[in-house]
Amino acid sequence: QQPVQSPQAVILREGEDAVINCSSSKALYSVHWYRQKHGEAPVFLMILLKGGEQKGHDKISASFNEKKQQSSLYLTASQLSYSGTYFCGANAGNMLTFGGGTRLMVKP
Amino acid sequence: GAVVSQHPSRVICKSGTSVKIECRSLDFQATTMFWYRQFPKQSLMLMATSNEGSKATYEQGVEKDKFLINHASLTLSTLTVTSAHPEDSSFYICSARAPRVANSPLHFGNGTRLTVT
Numbered sequence: 001q002q003p004v005q006s007p008q009a010v011i012l013r014e015g016e017d018a019v020i021n022c023s024s025s026k027a028l029y030s031v032h033w034y035r036q037k038h039g040e041a042p043v044f045l046m047i048l049l050k051g052g053e054q055k056g057h058d059k060i061s062a063s064f065n066e067k068k069q070q071s072s073l074y075l076t077a078s079q080l081s082y083s084g085t086y087f088c089g090a091n092a093g094n095m096l097t098f099g100g101g102t103r104l105m106v107k108p
Numbered sequence: 109g110a111v112v113s114q115h116p117s118r119v120i121c122k123s124g125t126s127v128k129i130e131c132r133s134l135d136f137q138a139t140t141m142f143w144y145r146q147f148p149k150q151s152l153m154l155m156a157t158s159n160e161g162s163k164a165t166y167e168q169g170v171e172k173d174k175f176l177i178n179h180a181s182l183t184l185s186t187l188t189v190t191s192a193h194p195e196d197s198s199f200y201i202c203s204a205r206a207p208r209v210a211n212s213p214l215h216f217g218n219g220t221r222l223t224v225t
Binding site: 040 | 114140142144149150151152153154157201213214215216217218219221
């Protein structure tokens with residue numbers, strides 16, 4: 001079953017912050033986050049392995065609440081290059097099941 | 109880093125013909141590769157898991173006789189769309205994980221945009 005992402009879309013001004021949420025109905029071993037630009041393949045952002053673990057990459061970070069089976073991606077001081085569709089991938093076994101995606105547009 | 113190469117990047121074919129898409133892991137051996145399909149503005153939907161030396165595992169609703177998967181070597185998996193129809197037009201993406209690396213991410217090929225006329 002596909003994890004649920006929210007919001008489905010968000011528009012930001014450069015420098016603003018955003019949070020993207022991902023919720024699964026299954027117990028998860030890990031959560032992966034990817035960003036996809038239009039017409040391109042998804043690019044790996046980060047993976048979260050443990051409950052409560054938070055990881056960061058530049059101004060993009062994420063958290064994983066294993067008990068609640070939820071993960072959130074935090075984008076701070078957004079840049080134009082952050083625009084794209086963000087997918088969470090729920091790992092409940094050997095394969096990844098992706099959420100519906102969150103379309104993020106950062107405007108100057 | 110792990111690199112996955114996919115070919116062709118774009119293909120246009122006539123209805124009723126077959127199209128083969130190749131997925132190669134360039135710097136690692138992949139015993140398992142995953143094939144996804146993505147329709148415009150939608151998510152990546154797993155079609156099948158390709159296993160080297162054995163039959164692929166198909167997701168529910170994916171016709172195994174229509175989407176033939178062959179994983180004959182540790183670096184190559186192929187997806188053949190047989191008797192293609194316009195509704196098969198989509199973005200097909202393969203992916204693989206580096207082996208023996210616990211919880212490694214999926215590395216995606218650049219995708220193949222298939223248009224069936």
